[in-house]
Amino acid sequence: MFKVPDHQVAGHQAGNGVLGPLIDDSGHFYKPLQSGERGSKEVAFYKSFSSNTEIQDRIRKFFPIFHGTMLIEASDGSGLQPHLVLEDVVFRRLNPSIMDVKIGSRTWYPQASEDYILRCLKKDRETTSLPLGFRISGLQIFGSKESGVWRPDRKSIINFTAQNVRLVLRKFVSSNTSGDSSTEPDCSFASTVYSGSTGILAQLLELKAWVEDQTIFHFYSSSVLMVYERESIEKGMSSGATVKLIDFAHAVECDGVIDHNFLGGLCSLIKFISEILANLPSNTTKAFVKDLGNNCTC
Amino acid sequence: MFKVPDHQVAGHQAGNGVLGPLIDDSGHFYKPLQSGERGSKEVAFYKSFSSNTEIQDRIRKFFPIFHGTMLIEASDGSGLQPHLVLEDVVFRRLNPSIMDVKIGSRTWYPQASEDYILRCLKKDRETTSLPLGFRISGLQIFGSKESGVWRPDRKSIINFTAQNVRLVLRKFVSSNTSGDSSTEPDCSFASTVYSGSTGILAQLLELKAWVEDQTIFHFYSSSVLMVYERESIEKGMSSGATVKLIDFAHAVECDGVIDHNFLGGLCSLIKFISEILANLPSNTTKAFVKDLGNNCTC
Numbered sequence: 001m002f003k004v005p006d007h008q009v010a011g012h013q014a015g016n017g018v019l020g021p022l023i024d025d026s027g028h029f030y031k032p033l034q035s036g037e038r039g040s041k042e043v044a045f046y047k048s049f050s051s052n053t054e055i056q057d058r059i060r061k062f063f064p065i066f067h068g069t070m071l072i073e074a075s076d077g078s079g080l081q082p083h084l085v086l087e088d089v090v091f092r093r094l095n096p097s098i099m100d101v102k103i104g105s106r107t108w109y110p111q112a113s114e115d116y117i118l119r120c121l122k123k124d125r126e127t128t129s130l131p132l133g134f135r136i137s138g139l140q141i142f143g144s145k146e147s148g149v150w151r152p153d154r155k156s157i158i159n160f161t162a163q164n165v166r167l168v169l170r171k172f173v174s175s176n177t178s179g180d181s182s183t184e185p186d187c188s189f190a191s192t193v194y195s196g197s198t199g200i201l202a203q204l205l206e207l208k209a210w211v212e213d214q215t216i217f218h219f220y221s222s223s224v225l226m227v228y229e230r231e232s233i234e235k236g237m238s239s240g241a242t243v244k245l246i247d248f249a250h251a252v253e254c255d256g257v258i259d260h261n262f263l264g265g266l267c268s269l270i271k272f273i274s275e276i277l278a279n280l281p282s283n284t285t286k287a288f289v290k291d292l293g294n295n296c297t298c
Numbered sequence: 299m300f301k302v303p304d305h306q307v308a309g310h311q312a313g314n315g316v317l318g319p320l321i322d323d324s325g326h327f328y329k330p331l332q333s334g335e336r337g338s339k340e341v342a343f344y345k346s347f348s349s350n351t352e353i354q355d356r357i358r359k360f361f362p363i364f365h366g367t368m369l370i371e372a373s374d375g376s377g378l379q380p381h382l383v384l385e386d387v388v389f390r391r392l393n394p395s396i397m398d399v400k401i402g403s404r405t406w407y408p409q410a411s412e413d414y415i416l417r418c419l420k421k422d423r424e425t426t427s428l429p430l431g432f433r434i435s436g437l438q439i440f441g442s443k444e445s446g447v448w449r450p451d452r453k454s455i456i457n458f459t460a461q462n463v464r465l466v467l468r469k470f471v472s473s474n475t476s477g478d479s480s481t482e483p484d485c486s487f488a489s490t491v492y493s494g495s496t497g498i499l500a501q502l503l504e505l506k507a508w509v510e511d512q513t514i515f516h517f518y519s520s521s522v523l524m525v526y527e528r529e530s531i532e533k534g535m536s537s538g539a540t541v542k543l544i545d546f547a548h549a550v551e552c553d554g555v556i557d558h559n560f561l562g563g564l565c566s567l568i569k570f571i572s573e574i575l576a577n578l579p580s581n582t583t584k585a586f587v588k589d590l591g592n593n594c595t596c
Contacts, residue, residue, distance in 0.1 A: 105404070105558060110428050121419075130408050133558035162555065212565055257460065260403060260431035260566040264558030267510055271556045 010138030014075030133265030308436030312373030431563035
């Protein structure tokens, strides 16, 4: 009934005696509660968020649906363990391209322990979190049935520079993507995936508008997950471009102040994507970006 | 010819053998070059900024005009010393109310020395910089000819909590302001000073739109200065509400990435001010805030 997810690009992966998330064939994602207070904090976040009546559906759609917690057989063979039961955000996606972007130049929160703060600060400084306001935590890009999926290893991802990030955000929406970095990405899916009223940029801008205004949740170390399906585009169907916010083990409630740390990083990611669109040859896309700019100046 | 400024609310103040800025009676502000590379970095910033042809006048107006550097007799009696010659941003303002708000949850930049980073981090954590994304560095509020100016001492300002900041931003635009914290601020100037097309909120939103887009300058430890004149309002004239950006000893050029740290803090300040306006009884002001919200969601 339970199986290891095919499309997990970051975090601990189940299998070979390792504890990790599982999925079923009805669209549920079972995430083991993390040790210590992380697990209980993530449950508390999902409970608080899903019961908050002020959050509108246009924002709620960015979060995995929460179905409670459940004791299930853990993937590491340790017996029954508590798991969060969430929406499987890539359910029924055949060959999705996925990018996990951890948002915020600071992944630690003021109330954390000194030891935790120092470890986070070190990692933020060693990665692009500090200079860019976000870092890529994982990705997979589907090429074709023949070439399969390109999934760089974690070590190379953690060492991404600003230049690598810029390149990978272009590769993500290119038809000639491969592990070979010498190929210039053609960005042929950029306008379909990133722009348009249902594209990733429009979704990120909707999320941004909410983050500028809401003063309840602060999301430390949470990720924006960007997903689309190349094969759908090639069949002339919708790209399935979707933005989801995931990982709330360090979400805190913070009455009365916006999440300026998350907002800054999100705006930085928006700017990176906007620049890719602004540099495309297509006039249609440029006009779209310009039009968004008149409202939101991103 | 040179004199000590009347309306300096933060930074080293000239006089009694202390090195500090001076003004003249033709609208110039002479700022001693700070020691080490701070001074040369601030000069470099002003040179780069003032020679940058891409910056439009609607943004340039937020920065003091730069008139070069000059050797003048220093205020501490140490003889001729190099000074930045800047626009005196409160020139000919009789009894201005002024607030200096240091923007950014992080006042240090990645390239700084370990020692400097640790000192800044400590101060950011001890003040509201970390939780709010900004901290008040200094203020003066003009009450009346009789009551004069209320200028809290530095020690109390540095200890401001989120609640103090919220209160002081309301006191700043109240007619019953005094050092006595038991009086509920009436916010009677809030709509004149903060809202409207020439008010402080509109100016901050214009600055924000630029910060979301520009990828040249990163402003660490810079301040937004907010100024207005109560007496002008009481005479039925313009409030003279003005926003200026000052202090660029730690401004760095950072090609291709937005200043997400400054942006987050600026949006947080905008939210604080928006909330003051949203809680006013006047319907006119509420409508204005709502209208802005439709474009910018602040």
